Amino acid sequence: MNRREFIAVSGPGAMLVGAASVSGRVLAASVPEAASMAEVTTQPPLVPKTGPDYNPVVTLNGWTLPWRVTADGWKEFHLVAEPVEREIAPGMTAHLWGYNGQSPGPTIEAVEGDKIRIFVTNKLPEHTTVHWHGMILPSGMDGVGGLTQPTIKPGETFAYEYVLTKSGTFMYHPHADETFQMAMGMMGSFVVHPKDPAFMRVDRDFIFLTAAYDIDPGAYVPKVATMTDFNIWVWNSRAFPGIDPLVVAKGDRVRVRMGNLSMTNHPIHMHGYDFEVTGTDGGWVKESARWPEVSIDLPVGAMRAFEFKADNPGDWAIHCHKAHHTMNAMGHSVRTYIGVDQREVAKRVGQLIPGYMPMGSTGGAAMVEMGMPGPENTLPMMTGTGPFGSVEMGGMFSVVKVREGLARGDYKDPGWYQHPAGTVAYKVQDGAAPAAQTGTAAPDMNPARIGAGKGGRGPTLEVRARQRTLGMQGMATSDPMPAATPTTSSMPGTPMQHDMSTMGRQR
Numbered sequence: 001m002n003r004r005e006f007i008a009v010s011g012p013g014a015m016l017v018g019a020a021s022v023s024g025r026v027l028a029a030s031v032p033e034a035a036s037m038a039e040v041t042t043q044p045p046l047v048p049k050t051g052p053d054y055n056p057v058v059t060l061n062g063w064t065l066p067w068r069v070t071a072d073g074w075k076e077f078h079l080v081a082e083p084v085e086r087e088i089a090p091g092m093t094a095h096l097w098g099y100n101g102q103s104p105g106p107t108i109e110a111v112e113g114d115k116i117r118i119f120v121t122n123k124l125p126e127h128t129t130v131h132w133h134g135m136i137l138p139s140g141m142d143g144v145g146g147l148t149q150p151t152i153k154p155g156e157t158f159a160y161e162y163v164l165t166k167s168g169t170f171m172y173h174p175h176a177d178e179t180f181q182m183a184m185g186m187m188g189s190f191v192v193h194p195k196d197p198a199f200m201r202v203d204r205d206f207i208f209l210t211a212a213y214d215i216d217p218g219a220y221v222p223k224v225a226t227m228t229d230f231n232i233w234v235w236n237s238r239a240f241p242g243i244d245p246l247v248v249a250k251g252d253r254v255r256v257r258m259g260n261l262s263m264t265n266h267p268i269h270m271h272g273y274d275f276e277v278t279g280t281d282g283g284w285v286k287e288s289a290r291w292p293e294v295s296i297d298l299p300v301g302a303m304r305a306f307e308f309k310a311d312n313p314g315d316w317a318i319h320c321h322k323a324h325h326t327m328n329a330m331g332h333s334v335r336t337y338i339g340v341d342q343r344e345v346a347k348r349v350g351q352l353i354p355g356y357m358p359m360g361s362t363g364g365a366a367m368v369e370m371g372m373p374g375p376e377n378t379l380p381m382m383t384g385t386g387p388f389g390s391v392e393m394g395g396m397f398s399v400v401k402v403r404e405g406l407a408r409g410d411y412k413d414p415g416w417y418q419h420p421a422g423t424v425a426y427k428v429q430d431g432a433a434p435a436a437q438t439g440t441a442a443p444d445m446n447p448a449r450i451g452a453g454k455g456g457r458g459p460t461l462e463v464r465a466r467q468r469t470l471g472m473q474g475m476a477t478s479d480p481m482p483a484a485t486p487t488t489s490s491m492p493g494t495p496m497q498h499d500m501s502t503m504g505r506q507r
């Protein structure tokens with residue numbers, strides 16, 4: 001049975017409802033149809049048509065689970081735990097376990113005070129449960145197999161019922177064979193909006209979960225016993241360049257919510273802004289308890305929400321700052337050849353293996369430039385193309401695209417940022433004085449400002465571009481400059497300084 005047939009029989013007509021496992025209160029009523037999603041692109045937010053007003057979240061490369069409200073006021077959802085096929089990025093699909101056609105499962109959204117009933121149907125080949133991470137609820141609804149409930153056997157449907165006592169950022173995942181099941185991609189986000197629509201209101205609200213898979217190049221199923229040496233680092237089971245951009249209108253107040261169900265922490269770093277953590281899976285953070293950051297450590301088994309005012313237009317990288325987490329399938333036993341002259345070796349090996357290319361003598365970028373073909377169903381280690389060339393990233397990397405004049409609710413990719421004249425780093429011609437830039441980002445030529453702080457914006461930065469000598473001697477920057485190569489520091493009186501404050505936003 002392929003996945004399409006599988007979904008076809010998982011419709012309401014074929015729903016398997018174990019009478020013993022569904023609460024007596026709902027026996028008479030039907031179990032709501034389980035929606036399923038085939039798309040891997042970010043779906044538009046699900047704006048509530050009834051009930052309290054709130055600004056729905058946007059799940060990166062995901063969607064929100066539709067619900068229905070019963071006559072007696074229960075908000076009902078239906079999750080189906082099942083095997084899924086998830087495209088990690090174009091060129092690689094993984095065979096995972098998830099919910100309702102995707103991994104992660106759909107985001108559940110509801111409102112503080114809601115009475116919710118979540119049906120969980122198990123279409124996995126083994127038992128499962130669902131734990132509602134961070135929720136304050138009755139012990140018997142906590143979803144810990146064996147401890148608070150019997151596990152949900154294959155074919156059974158269970159119902160979870162509780163009242164959402166507080167707003168915030170939560171997630172759900174199995175608490176039965178959870179090591180293997182989470183390693184297979186079983187997880188989802190759960191957002192509870194405040195009852196007061198004005199409380200913590202933002203214009204754009206994004207959410208994603210971090211995870212990691214160990215999938216050998218050419219394989220489809222993650223190695224579920226791997227503890228630390230993963231090779232595919234994902235947000236919502238997508239890796240760069242498969243992660244959609246976070247599209248934002250200039251002037252918006254933006255929240256990014258993120259959770260971590262991988263085996264290690266992720267320092268999530270965003271360029272172009274400073275911001276504050278305004279919420280965790282424990283609740284909202286009081287204003288007096290917040291501090292500015294540009295990287296937020298996302299611990300294992302935790303969620304963080306950070307907020308900023310999008311006043312600085314541009315294409316701003318957002319990524320995990322662990323460098324190996326912004327790479328795709330990489331053999332971690334690759335040897336280091338930086339500084340090693342492989343030319344003689346290459347000649348000899350080339351006699352045995354025509355076309356043999358030694359790599360790594362000058363670093364890793366050559367591997368990207370050569371565009372070496374990989375095996376089927378895997379992703380290049382460093383990849384992605386931007387307007388200026390290869391981005392040389394993978395894994396947990398995306399772009400926050402802040403643009404002027406985007407309509408409310410417009411999340412379409414606006415393309416690459418059109419930089420105003422004079423605001424892009426530029427190549428200095430050999431032997432020539434730096435070309436005068438126009439616009440707001442002209443280099444500051446005032447020597448009095450060398451190294452001096454200015455208006456609390458931090459010290460000016462003196463940039464001395466030096467030509468590296470490459471080759472047998474390696475990449476040490478202390479190598480003597482070749483006499484024929486003029487350097488900026490050899491031009492008396494014109495050290496090239498860029499006052500970084502002129503590059504930044506105007507507050």
Ligand SMILES: [Cu+2]
Nearest residue numbers: 266320322325
């Ligand atoms: Cu990371």
